[in-house]
Amino acid sequence: MPGHVHHWAVADPDRTALVFDGRETTYRELDGAADRLAGWLAARGVRPGDRVGVHLPNCPQFLIAMLAVLRLGAVHVPVNPMFKAAELRHELADSGACLVISRTELAAAVEEIRVETAVREVLLADTDDWDDALAHAPHGTIADDPDALAALNYTGGTTGMPKGCEHTQRHMVYTATAIDSGRATEPAPEGIVSLCYLPVFWIAGENLGILAPLVSGGTSVLLPRWDPAAVLDGLERYRVTTMAGTVENYLELLDRPDLAERDLSAFTAPLTVSFIRKLTPEVRDRWRRAVGNHSVLREASYGMTETHTSDTSTLGFQDGDHDLLGEPTFCGLPVPGTDIMVVDFATGEPLPLGERGEIVVRGPSVLTRYWRAPEATAAALREGWLHTGDIGSIDDEGCLSYLGRDKDMIKVNGMSVFPTEVETLLGRHPDVVAAAVVAVPDERRGQRPYAYVRTVPGSTLTAEALGKWAGASMAAYKLPVIELTDELPLTATGKIRKTELSARARRTRPAP
Template sequence: MTVSTSPLPGPLWSVLNDIARQHPDNDALIAEDGRLSYGQLLEQVDSVARAMLGLGLQRGEHIGLLMGNSVQWAVLWYAAASLGLVCVPFNTRFRGEELSYGLAHEDVRALFCVDTFLDKIDFVGMLGDVEPAINTTLPGKKLPLLQHLVVFGQRVPGAALSEAAFLQLGTDIQPAELTAARTRVESDDTLLIQFTSGTTAFPKGVMLSHASMLGIAKCVAVRMGVRSEDRYFSPRPFYHVAGSTMSLLVALVHGATLVTAATFDPAQALAIMAREQCTLTSGNDTMFLMMLAEPGFNTHRLCLRGGWAAASPQILHDVVEKMGAKDICNAYGLSEASPNLVFSDYREPLDLRLNGSMTTHAGLDIQVRDPVTAEPMPFDQPGEICARGWSLMKGYYKLPDQTTATLRDGWLHTGDLGTLSADGRLKFIGRLKEMFRVGGENVSPLEVEQVLLKHPAIELAQVIGVPDPRLGEVPAAYVTLKQGAAASSEDLIAFCKARCANFKVPRYLCIVEDFESIGMTGSSKIQKNRLRDFAIHQLGLA
């Protein structure tokens, strides 16, 4: 019998309270700004929640968070959630125009931010350009709904509150008032508005409920084999659901410790995992490759047992063999699904976990459909991945047309390509919009990338379609090489010719030092649209 509703509906406050009372002395969070046990976390969440009530915030109102991964970020989120406030986490890479749009469109009433991030990004200065009234009196003319600004750090504008002044607001809030506010929160309330990765337009705000995020966290924690004694290192940014659901909540629901960092640095990540004796981790191709290629990799004594990744079989094999994470699992999902749809299980055979063949969670349905007709595809034939069930978003905030286009007849149309086997195992192939046609033949970038990754010299591979006057489009590949490895573009093209159909072989292959200058998203994913623009310019194909 399948479960028609979330296996852990929450709301989040009830889960946090239960776990903290079961494991009060367990470390809950370890970050660069400190560490808290579950008992201490509960105390800080209560203090901040009282201050939020003292600020006048009420259930259903939106608060923004603009800061990197930290204990502070988590405390603010848990406190807001306990009152039924909706959290809008901002990407720390957002700049003025994106920040202005997000604050306005998502109706943010109160923004909590640090004055400076990584000692170089001036959030206060940026906010002053967006809304000059932060220096005098809020609300202002540009953001009339933004009534409160709380700044953590030394530079507090005239209309903002310092951390101390903010916390002082909670001293007169009585326990009965706090309890009453928390009892009004329901499982289906919106917990978080997640920005999707905007590429050609402003990002959309995905509304996710307590029940959907907690349910996915519980399902993933079970399949990962999370234990209360585990120490789970995840540098995934909290402003993304890979950081909120798949990191913070996955650790929380089983009383484990989450260890994080404000930003991802491979040397720092290895040092943290060794120092904190982390048993679980998560990452993607880029992050794992950077750690495996780190010159001091072999000097770190890792204690990894497992975790999860969205990565190719070749890279996952190295994560098992070289990092010791023998229970590593594969994952596929998207923000609109809170964010996971299918996940492997640490108890399955390793080969099954590495090959990207995953099963869905109880109560969720998956179909692979023809992208044009929307008819279900035969087993093992590629088509668009569609899903329905309790983990889906409530919609895009204030974007009804986009919501209707994505959620049709109760089914989420992911825009992703995959295959479904007769026994219900899904394989992700790639983004439909990243597919390209070479002389009438469909080519999946991921398929060509996985061929390239089999070459012993290649560390990372990215493939895009670029214009061609005869065939319409042809493959172009950008690769980085492993430290100390050597190979020519001609060698690598010849390697592909021996292993895949000629229309899939890269017409152009460029060896680069890294992808940072071309562009990564905040979750360390390479942006294919930027890479394509870069290639067209570099190769003179405009």
């Protein structure tokens, strides 16, 4: 990955690689900054295979840090800056990160749990120390083993705390080229110009805000967050060709009175993700009439952290709304080099076209294994196929439709909340005996976690007090509504009957 950036720095050094907050960074500048930071990291004892936590929001320092870590052959560990101490402790301790790159406003959380981790140094990217690091002598070389461990991208799971997905630079570059192949039937030679406000510590943001534009020699127009006015300014000013956002994001752009005044003639690949609101022929037609026939809204892709999340392309299926008139959600064809099957959940046998079952994937971007989790690896990776736990079907054209996550997944404003993770964190309270978390519908957020909690006999713990305690242990979007209960319904084998709890929660859920 850093080799591609270096290539463009040599071939076209003054080409704009990154735009952030109105400042344009050339490929020469980006490549040089990453090389010098790699030199500083090496001087601090970071070696190939060492893990480095990048605990930053969307900002140029994130890209420089990631590229520097990869230059060394070290391992990039992106860490969500919204995390509270318990979540931060888990990922830094589990990864064994030896150094963390963070910011001043986030440093207190790192220091709170640092003694429980292997972190020996913290570099703050908004201080003079960062400037000193970028003034270091260049490292000078680029690690060139495409199959060495290069990143641990953490994902939630169906059991316990998040697991690290082992990804390589081959996975990254393949994903970038797969995205490039799906942006247009005749892509422009100057590369992808991608506007990204998705968090780049998420793998989808990494793909669209870092990998795809930089491998193709294009430009990443990076925003710190969703801001419709800033998005329109960026789309027009920098001749953006692609962006991924929710349906709600595009509807907000459509409601802006200044949309008609904007020149969005370069915006040929607007991609959307149907989390709460779904992409419909009506929404697509409204966008096309407002922006032009060259700009057709399409679903972005099927994927997950384990597969580097860009496994399919919907390009070519938008004519006549072919992609929107079948089963939701239409994901299109697998990208070149990737294979997708739908199999029986119980037997693993391939199912006939049109039948619903488990989506399984194999290809050049599937994780190597779960970090330090051999049992989880063996359960998910079988005979070269990743068993996703997702439900889908394949039509007679070979196109995939995604029909839902596994039964317990909760989506809050498009962000994944795994019940077992919330249950595990709640269970750390000394008065909590057991917790069961299910999803309830929420008009504003799509879904919301709802927790049934049993406490120890005689406990005076209240739902309100537990909620306040939990707020210090997990990101706000994961916080559940809490209901204390004397008993949890169990099956004959001792498992909690979540179907029963889900029905109960839907009847009693609080107002949004």
